[in-house]
Amino acid sequence: MTGADPVVEARGLVVRRSGHVILDDLTFTIAGGQVTGLLGPSGCGKTTLMRTLVGVQEITAGQVTLLGRQAGHPRLRDRIGYSTQDPAVYPDLTLTENLRYFGTVLGLKRDKLTGAIAKTVRDLDLGGLEDRLVGTFSGGQLARVGLAVALLGAPDLLVLDEPTVGLDPVLRHDLWAMFHRLADAGTTLLVSSHVMDEAARCDYLLFMRDGRFLAEATPAAILQETGAADLEAAFLRLAGGPREEREERAERAEPEERAEKAAKR
């Protein structure tokens, strides 16, 4: 897969849940073979967007195509790897039993299954834990088990919802290195995070707030456009600046406008 063809294409995507607009008319593409970061505060719609892409969220309006098929198409189910914020594995099974079951569901058999399990266990540094019940794992280990299931079927598109939360810095570094290795090998990754220092590790960024995108560009382009020193400052500027700046602007506003505001208070 080359970077030329977008792997994900969304047009006018709207998701409304019990009257609230969660995704507000999103139009975007995600290029193949690179790591796209979905950055934004918690509650901004990142998870809903990811659930829409993997086909478990109903779409209110708009179109989403992945790998040439509509979101939720049965033929996409073994081509997209998805890991949620919760590990979503069976605590009352061992690591191997978990991977064996999910691997079988993904259509892996015999040697292929054993090979895929051994590889993901190695990639995620879970060696030595194979026969332990997953319920006895630490938070960081659990998060990696969830990730392991997403990687198991060597999918074309990986949708990872906050995969590095609660992991130690060394492991986080290793995981990001692995994400880029996968991207270099042709996998497309969409990785969400609310930590801005991870934004710099992405090839392309989607900055999200209140169900809309503030920016869609490479980290370098966002820095250049906003003139900010780092991506955190760039996000703040795009979101309308931190509170002090907003208040400062209000100070500078016309006197009668200020009087109006005071009257409302």
Place this chain on the structure above:
Amino acid sequence: MSAEAAISWTLTRATARRVLAQLRHDPRTIVMMLAVPSVLMILLRYTLNNPVALNRFAPVYIGVFPFVIMFIVAAITTQRERARGTLERLMAMPLGKLDLLAGYGIAFGLVACVQVTVVLIISLTWLGVSLPGSAVPMAVIAVLDAVLGMSLGLFASAFARSEFQAVQFMPAFVLPQALLCGLVVARADMTPVLRWLSDVLPLSYAVDAMQRISTSASWTTAIGADIAIILAFTAAALVGGALTLRRRTR
């Protein structure tokens, strides 16, 4: 939709093995599932303390206890699957809904076989329950009753938002059926409205079949009809369970 309707033996078997592996790692639950019906039968034997009454009631309870236990176990297991997010993960993967439900059905069906065998052996030997014929048809019907309870539990869990609610479905779904199935008052003696209610509830046929097989040395068409109705309810509950399992949430 055709992909949804097809059932994959590989995935069904993998799901059944997974459910059994989960149980294997939880010995306390296994002991409870296997021992509770037998302990209740022993209690029944000594509270009645009357061989004639025991012979009349025991077969009915051999059908009802596994039904109730399987209902609650199935309802909670699927509710946990929802709460942990594993259901959503599976729904994003190439697993058919029927693969999942049939996998559960096979796993719990096997557990029901062991459960019923234990309670039958204890009842027929130690407790002195006597049957006019072979114990095999009764065992078959008791297992079918347990599988019926399981599929109703799977179906009911679709309406539970939490494990707390799922537990309460036991009294809400099962106790009314227990009152109306002929266990407390013979179905023939009920007022028309209650009789009508009793006629549409699945446990009534489970109990009918057990009563008939315990008084008849040979197979009768009435027993066959009861079994057909039990199987129909089981299939309807499983299909209903598949329909209420949503791949996409609103």
